[in-house]
Amino acid sequence: MSNAKETVHQFLLQVRSGLHPERADRFMTDRVRAHQVVSEAPTVVERTPQQYTEHVQEMLDAYGAFALTVDELIAEGDRVYARWTQQGRHVGAVDGHPPTGAPVTAVTSAVYRVEDGLIVEYWIQIDRQGVTAQLRRPDATG
Template identity: 85%
Template sequence: MNNAKDTVRQFLLQVRSGLHPERAGHFMADLVRAHQVASEAPEVVERTPRQYTEHVQEMLDAYGPFTLTVDELIAEGDRVYARWTQDGRHVGPVGGHAPTGARITTMTSAVYRVEDGLIVEYWIQIDRQGTAAQLRRAATGD
């Protein structure tokens, strides 16, 4: 990878998309600080590429082979802002909701910090309320 924006773009398209989660080590440092930006319970977790691969597999188990569309990618220095939309089917348990087969769309944004061509830190925000509302609607048939 020759710059931060290319690193993040390829990470999203290859790894986060679920197409090749096993390639996480090509784009991530050995240990990445992941800031889970949530008003109700912000936290920082540390993830290895292997743990990130497992995380993506959990999403595949829950939503099947989903599509990920990169809606925006803006870079400045070592930081890259990314916004994407993920579309999948509710095929596995999610947050206490049994699978419904319903289409679920999740909107997410993150800022990645890249050093020496590898992601070393990121701050991620996911529209959890929107996802929860879709799961509730699917469960009740509304």
């Protein structure tokens, strides 16, 4: 595995997975440009490793100890494409939807740019409509 590919792979397995979100600073520079690729309202935010740790904790609060499976990882130069599936349960309020305990699956992909072994920028796409449809299920008992 290339250095960039291994950095992203370990970041996903250790940090994004929710297993060790406090390790974000081992994989990210002090400020990472995060491009939220949303068709109707693309945005770019800057995240520190601490803010990313808090972001993962919010996911844990919403979906419990979720499972994350890396489905695809492709590297070329300083760019790494990753696609993963996250499976958890709706245990906390999400976008105004009260917790139901129902299973929730999210399919996500991102392209990470890595410099000197650290993530400096990424472009992320999440199937937000699919997640929202699951949160709105009339029979959300799982």
